[in-house]
Amino acid sequence: MDIYIFGQQWVNGLVLGSTYGLIAVGYTMVYGIIGMINFAHGEIYMISAYLTAIFLALLGTFGLQSVPVVLVLVLLGTVLLTALYGWSVERIAYRPLRNSNRLAPLISAIGISLILQNYIRISQGARNQGVPPVIDGVWRIPANAVDQHFVQITHLQSLIVVTAFASMAVLTWIIHHTALGRACRATQQDRVMANLLGVDTDRIISVVFVMGAAMAAVAGMLVTLNYGSFDFYIGFLMGIKAFTAAVLGGIGSLPGAMLGGVVLGLAESFFAGFVNSDYKDVFAFSLLILFLIFRPSGFLGVPEVEKV
Amino acid sequence: MMTGEVPAAGDAPQPLLVVAGIGAGYGAIEALHGVSLEVYGGEIVALIGANGAGKSSLLMTVCANPPAKRGEIFFAGQAITRLPTHQIARLGIAHVPEGRRVFARMTVAENLAMGRVALSADGSRAAQQEDAAVLQHVYQLFPRLRERALQRAGTLSGGEQQMLAIGRALMARPRLLLLDEPSLGLAPQIMGRIFAALRTIAQAGTTIFLVEQNANQALQLADRAYVLVNGRITLSGSGQALLVSPEIRKAYLGGH
Ligand SMILES: Nc1ncnc2c1ncn2[C@@H]1O[C@H](COP(=O)(O)OP(=O)(O)OP(=O)(O)O)[C@@H](O)[C@H]1O
Ligand SMILES: [Mg+2]
Numbered sequence: 001m002d003i004y005i006f007g008q009q010w011v012n013g014l015v016l017g018s019t020y021g022l023i024a025v026g027y028t029m030v031y032g033i034i035g036m037i038n039f040a041h042g043e044i045y046m047i048s049a050y051l052t053a054i055f056l057a058l059l060g061t062f063g064l065q066s067v068p069v070v071l072v073l074v075l076l077g078t079v080l081l082t083a084l085y086g087w088s089v090e091r092i093a094y095r096p097l098r099n100s101n102r103l104a105p106l107i108s109a110i111g112i113s114l115i116l117q118n119y120i121r122i123s124q125g126a127r128n129q130g131v132p133p134v135i136d137g138v139w140r141i142p143a144n145a146v147d148q149h150f151v152q153i154t155h156l157q158s159l160i161v162v163t164a165f166a167s168m169a170v171l172t173w174i175i176h177h178t179a180l181g182r183a184c185r186a187t188q189q190d191r192v193m194a195n196l197l198g199v200d201t202d203r204i205i206s207v208v209f210v211m212g213a214a215m216a217a218v219a220g221m222l223v224t225l226n227y228g229s230f231d232f233y234i235g236f237l238m239g240i241k242a243f244t245a246a247v248l249g250g251i252g253s254l255p256g257a258m259l260g261g262v263v264l265g266l267a268e269s270f271f272a273g274f275v276n277s278d279y280k281d282v283f284a285f286s287l288l289i290l291f292l293i294f295r296p297s298g299f300l301g302v303p304e305v306e307k308v
Numbered sequence: 309m310m311t312g313e314v315p316a317a318g319d320a321p322q323p324l325l326v327v328a329g330i331g332a333g334y335g336a337i338e339a340l341h342g343v344s345l346e347v348y349g350g351e352i353v354a355l356i357g358a359n360g361a362g363k364s365s366l367l368m369t370v371c372a373n374p375p376a377k378r379g380e381i382f383f384a385g386q387a388i389t390r391l392p393t394h395q396i397a398r399l400g401i402a403h404v405p406e407g408r409r410v411f412a413r414m415t416v417a418e419n420l421a422m423g424r425v426a427l428s429a430d431g432s433r434a435a436q437q438e439d440a441a442v443l444q445h446v447y448q449l450f451p452r453l454r455e456r457a458l459q460r461a462g463t464l465s466g467g468e469q470q471m472l473a474i475g476r477a478l479m480a481r482p483r484l485l486l487l488d489e490p491s492l493g494l495a496p497q498i499m500g501r502i503f504a505a506l507r508t509i510a511q512a513g514t515t516i517f518l519v520e521q522n523a524n525q526a527l528q529l530a531d532r533a534y535v536l537v538n539g540r541i542t543l544s545g546s547g548q549a550l551l552v553s554p555e556i557r558k559a560y561l562g563g564h
Contacts, residue, residue: 179421186411186422193409196371198397198426198480 004143007151009273010266015157015226017265018164022219023242024249024257025171026086026212032188032252033208036102039109040089042239043116044213048082048220049230050124053131067134079217085116086213087206095202113235120232130229135159160222167218168258171211175254184208188252237281244288250301259299322385324349324484324515325370325401330379330389332369339365341539342379347484352506352516354526354547356560357536363519364406366536367486371396371403384483397426402482406489408473412462416453419461419472420446423479438481445512446475449505467498474505478514485509487518491525503529523560527551535560 023045030038055074064070093112097104137155142148175181186194187204195201223238224230241264249260264284272280291298323346333339339362347353357363369376372393381389388396397403402423411419424439447454450471456464461472470490477485487506491499503525510516520526527533530547535556543550550556 179425182414182418182421183425185414189411189413190409192373193405193411194422194425195373195393196397196403196405197422197476198394199422200392200394 002149004149004151005273007141007143009269011151011153011157012273013266013269014262015160015265016269017245017262018161018258019219019223019261020242020245020265021249021258021261022164022167022215022222023238024245024261025168025215025254026209027243027246028249028251028253028257029184029208029212031246033184033191033205034094034098034105036094036105037109037243038089038094038209038212039106039239040093040113040116041212041216042235042237042242043113043120044082044086044089044235045216045220045238045242046230046232046235047085047116047120048078048213048217049224049234050120050129051078051081051217052221052224053129053230056131056134071134075218075221078221079214082217082220083210083214086209086216089116090206090209095205117232117235124232126232128229128231131224133228134225156226160226163218163222165258167215171215172254174211180207240288241281241284244284244291246298247288247291247296248298250298253298253300256298256300263299321348323347323382324384325517326380326382327366327370328380328382330366330369330376330381332365332374332376332378334374339539340369343536343539343541344379345534345541345544347515347517349483349515350510350513351531352510352518352529352547354518354520354530354533355536356520356523356526356533356550356556358521358560361536362539363521363536364488365539367403367405367488367517367519370486371401397480398428400426400480400483402426402477402480402485404470404473404477404485404487404490406492408466408469410461410464410469410472410476412460414461415458416461416464416472417457419476420453420479423476426480426482439479442479442481446478449478449508450475467494467502470494470498470502471505474502474509478509482514484515484517487516489519489521491520491522499525521560523556524551527556 023041026041026044027038030036030041052074055077056070059070059073089112093108094105097108135156139153139155140150141153142150175184183194183199183204184207186197187199187201191201194204242261245260245264246257247260248264249256249258264287267287268280268284271283325347327343327345329342329344331338331340331342343366355363355366368374370381372388372391376389379389380387383396383399383401386399388399411422420443452468453471453475456468461469464472474487474490490502490506494502506516506518506529518526518530527547527550533544533547533550534541535543535550543555545553
């Protein structure tokens with residue numbers, strides 16, 4: 001095993017995994033609060049990629065030069081509009097079905113996901129879209145002085161990891177140290193009781209969708225800047241990967257989502273680097289199936305106890 | 309009593325809570341068939357009844373979960389029948405539900421803080437001082453909660469959880485406290501402590517509407533009481549009168 005390949009897979013895995021983790025947050029929080037898998041979440045991520053491109057182009061026409069300013073503005077715009085999409089999906093597709101059986105919202109989720117995909121395909125075209133590189137620059141860490149191999153970390157990759165973990169830290173802080181976060185946790189643990197105490201639980205559920213969409217938007221922007229290209233179908237694969245990450249970490253657990261993301265990203269990278277890169281998705285889904293069968297509560301999940 | 313009307317007041321004081329001919333249930337199952345009762349400010353009123361009589365359903369229907377299908381509910385003269393649950397809480401009705409329902413994965417202190425949600429927090433200095441005073445009052449009532457403040461509620465004993473559920477309700481400074489079987493599953497000694505606390509709470513001016521299967525304790529505490537059988541009120545009177553009523557002794561007190 002070459003040490004530089006080993007090092008490079010760590011870098012790639014961490015970058016990939018931190019974006020999985022950000023998207024997994026949306027699955028895990030929504031599941032925690034209403035016990036349902038929001039299968040439209042991948043499309044929310046996909047929409048954020050388009051919004052990133054649109055905001056980049058828009059700021060370009062205004063002739064804005066400063067890269068940090070552009071990035072912050074694109075981030076704000078993308079997060080806000082994507083959050084609005086997340087909020088609308090809950091209002092339109094899920095809230096009317098709040099008291100129906102478990103299958104109905106699931107079907108609605110698949111429906112809304114097809115609608116969002118086709119809405120983007122028709123309004124934006126089916127072609128692959130792209131954004132120009134915004135940040136270049138790379139660090140090379142020599143791994144072997146003799147044959148000059150090195151581990152490569154682009155500036156953008158480091159920005160991705162830092163931004164992902166910073167967003168997670170902010171979200172975790174909100175959930176654990178603010179009155180809003182406390183209301184979210186209370187609603188998650190016992191919705192009826194929270195309601196009896198005066199919590200507007202419908203509003204809290206909206207807030208959770210908004211938070212999940214916002215995190216997916218951060219991921220969407222970072223991945224779009226990194227890969228440069230996307231189409232209306234990217235939400236599908238990314239959605240399943242992030243869902244896998246959420247299951248690995250323990251669905252319902254916030255730190256679990258990030259942990260599951262990083263573990264999945266690393267596992268996938270090492271598999272691609274050392275075994276076979278064509279089968280890395282198959283490998284990821286096999287992990288999903290194995291966990292669902294043998295350890296459905298994941299690394300940090302709470303085994304199904306409550307849900308009165 | 310006529311459905312949909314507040315009883316004429318005259319010179320008599322207005323009841324704090326009026327339940328007027330409500331019917332409620334779950335889907336096709338009817339749990340309450342036209343229940344009417346009143347609770348006046350400053351009173352302790354008990355509702356006793358056997359398993360499945362509809363006691364919990366009645367308390368939950370006051371909080372619109374599920375909402376009443378028929379009849380009206382008034383709180384302090386205002387119809388609350390069609391308000392959403394969280395708004396009813398914010399009017400000053402606090403619920404200590406069956407089974408306590410503390411937030412198991414939150415600390416005792418966080419559970420108590422959840423009780424404050426119903427208050428319209430204006431963040432003013434006066435409001436904060438008031439909050440702190442209520443917290444001290446709760447800790448005085450149940451010193452055990454102060455000792456356990458940073459412990460997860462799920463690790464508390466049953467009695468401590470009941471204290472926490474009552475403390476959490478008091479944090480909202482409610483005008484009306486609804487309690488659903490606070491004595492359930494508790495050792496007699498702990499039960500005594502809970503009932504003593506309820507007496508203190510009532511003396512401090514909070515109106516109490518209490519549901520109990522433990523008729524003996526409840527009737528001793530209550531100023532007035534109602535008896536619920538299969539979703540209908542069959543008897544009412546002062547706590548003392550019901551305590552000595554032969555019917556009640558036979559059905560609920562295991563007496564002769
Ligand atoms: N969530 C529910 N769904 C369907 N039926 C319910 C539900 N809750 C209560 N019921 C039914 O309503 C009736 C009244 O139940 P309720 O819990 O109000 O009685 P209770 O007097 O509180 O009994 P207990 O002393 O056992 O607590 C019962 O027949 C019960 O089966
Ligand atoms: Mg009951």
